[in-house]
Amino acid sequence: KAGVTQTPRYLIKTRGQQVTLSCSPISGHRSVSWYQQTPGQGLQFLFEYFSETQRNKGNFPGRFSGRQFSNSRSEMNVSTLELGDSALYLCASSLQTGEGYTFGSGTRLTVV
């Protein structure tokens, strides 16, 4: 059974640009969440989608947005990139609430 797939694995962008990250959950998983991991702030929740609806949102500026498609695949977008957005972005999916997430390997975004 394929795991959670995130593309691309690595990205280098310039300040002010925008970026879109992609996540394909495990087949049958309808809940997809995104987390940002940085050395300073650790792992922080960005948002969670279930059946194309955003159910939870973390404390991030409006530059961070996401969506989920009918096949449960998800994308997150960051506009007007800042140096501080450099991080590992992790996507995770779950089948049922409380089961615990299965995480992808992440997309490492570097903003220069």
Added chain:
Amino acid sequence: AQSVTQLDSQVPVFEEAPVELRCNYSSSVSVYLFWYVQYPNQGLQLLLKYLSGSTLVKGINGFEAEFNKSQTSFHLRKPSVHISDTAEYFCAVSQGGSEKLVFGKGTKLTVNP
């Protein structure tokens, strides 16, 4: 608001020694508790979880954790560690019914020969 405190940022141990990684949480409602492991340049892997029932939870790779409601703790233990256990370990909590995880800052476990 929920929070998770991992009391040790780094834990060095020798191979075959026992280890305990400490985790305390704060929440006013029932919670689900998790331990994840992260190897370099990889995502997070679920080690074990507590949802309800027995307070002693067994996970993968020989790890176990004990839920202590009165002390709001969920410490992770392994009786004998291997070099391959070297990684960063994260404790996380979610409010029952919510998929949002709140993570601790992580504990870097280094197993020396």
